[in-house]
Amino acid sequence: xxxxxxxxxxxxxxxxxxxxxxxxxxxxxxxxxxxxxxxxxxxxxxxxxxxxxxxxxxxxxxxxxxxxxxxxxxxxxxxxxxxxxxxxxxxxxxxxxxxxxxxxxxxxxxxxxxxxxxxxxxxxxxxxxxxxxxxxxxxxxxxxxxxxxxxxxxxxxxxxxxxxxxxxxxxxxxx
Numbered sequence: 659x660x661x662x663x664x665x666x667x668x669x670x671x672x673x674x675x676x677x678x679x680x681x682x683x684x685x686x687x688x689x690x691x692x693x694x695x696x697x698x699x700x701x702x703x704x705x706x707x708x709x710x711x712x713x714x715x716x717x718x719x720x721x722x723x724x725x726x727x728x729x730x731x732x733x734x735x736x737x738x739x740x741x742x743x744x745x746x747x748x749x750x751x752x753x754x755x756x757x758x759x760x761x762x763x764x765x766x767x768x769x770x771x772x773x774x775x776x777x778x779x780x781x782x783x784x785x786x787x788x789x790x791x792x793x794x795x796x797x798x799x800x801x802x803x804x805x806x807x808x809x810x811x812x813x814x815x816x817x818x819x820x821x822x823x824x825x826x827x828x829x830x831x832x833x
Contacts, residue, residue, distance in 0.1 A: 660709070661706055661709055664702060664705050664706065664709070665702075668698060668699075668702045671698060672695060672698065775822060775823050776804065776820045776821060776822055776823060777794070777820070777821045777823060778818050778819065778820055778821065779794070779818070779819050779820075779821050780816065780817070780818050781813055781814065781815055781816065781817045781818075781819060782815060783815040784815075785813075785815070786810070786813065787801055787802065787807070787810045787813060790819070790821070794821045796821060796822050798810070800822050801819065801820075801821060801822070804820050804821075804822055805819050805820055807819075
């Protein structure tokens with residue numbers, strides 16, 4: 659809360675007391691109300707001091723963030739980025755039992771496919787279905803349909819997906 663809002667709250671709180679004092683209900687009631695008013699004023703002063711201390715902390719932290727930001731800007735950029743591991747196609751393994759369904763991590767009930775017509779791909783960090791589809795020359799829709807992927811945004815690093823074998827290489831559109 660800012661000091662103005664605290665001041666308004668104190669005034670609203672003290673308004674009944676000032677009305678009571680104006681009516682002069684008696685010396686005893688007036689003394690009690692005056693003590694209450696004094697206690698509230700002390701509490702108000704304490705709140706103002708706490709608000710000022712918090713403001714000072716915020717100012718110091720803002721200055722420190724600015725210093726750190728400036729240090730990051732001045733830090734020389736690395737000349738070469740660390741190499742990014744690319745996922746390579748892995749041959750499809752035949753299930754141990756002929757009736758056991760193939761499982762794919764993170765994909766619900768992938769469509770059964772002929773082992774000769776599919777490849778598998780392990781998704782690398784940051785890789786998208788669009789990138790994978792271009793890599794294998796198939797459409798995103800074909801990959802989604804084969805793996806029964808409803809939401810491509812739920813693709814996860816390390817997830818194994820099936821890739822249909824492209825019958826004829828499709829040309830990649832140039833940007």
